[in-house]
Amino acid sequence: MQVADRWHLLRGLALSLEEFLLHKRAVLSKVAATATGDGERPSGSPDEAYGLSTAIPLGRPYGSIEGPAEKRHERLVEQWKKIRRLHLAGASVNDISEWVGTSPSTVYRYRELAEPPPRPRYRRRASVLQRVAG
Numbered sequence: 091m092q093v094a095d096r097w098h099l100l101r102g103l104a105l106s107l108e109e110f111l112l113h114k115r116a117v118l119s120k121v122a123a124t125a126t127g128d129g130e131r132p133s134g135s136p137d138e139a140y141g142l143s144t145a146i147p148l149g150r151p152y153g154s155i156e157g158p159a160e161k162r163h164e165r166l167v168e169q170w171k172k173i174r175r176l177h178l179a180g181a182s183v184n185d186i187s188e189w190v191g192t193s194p195s196t197v198y199r200y201r202e203l204a205e206p207p208p209r210p211r212y213r214r215r216a217s218v219l220q221r222v223a224g
Contacts, residue, residue, distance in 0.1 A: 163209040169196075170206045177201040 094102075111118070169190060176186045183201075187194045200207070 159209070163207075167206040170200045170203065173197055173200040174203075 169192060172190050173186055173192075173196075176189065177197075181189075183194050183197045186197045186201075190197070
């Protein structure tokens with residue numbers, strides 16, 4: 091009987107993928123060069139030492155979770171405004187939910203709010219290791 095845990099499965103997958111991509115490096119470089127329009131890379135590029143055809147951006151697309159959370163909250167405020175406007179105009183809950191594209195329970199909840207829903211604050215949860223060490 092053979093047993094593998096998540097770490098070993100992911101490790102094996104990563105090694106296999108790395109080996110496959112190393113074998114296809116020449117083909118990938120050609121495709122990348124034709125996709126960018128230039129046939130060769132400038133000399134002295136840091137990517138050249140590792141055989142990479144394009145620079146890999148590091149880090150998160152947003153500095154933190156705040157960027158996407160702010161956009162989501164703006165959408166919720168707009169949804170609240172639409173629901174309130176339709177409710178004050180005398181539309182039924184089912185009509186509002188159909189027009190706005192949300193559930194009737196959301197309409198019931200938002201139509202009673204006098205101001206937009208507050209934006210939740212996210213914080214990182216402590217990991218198991220931090221709880222044990224603390």
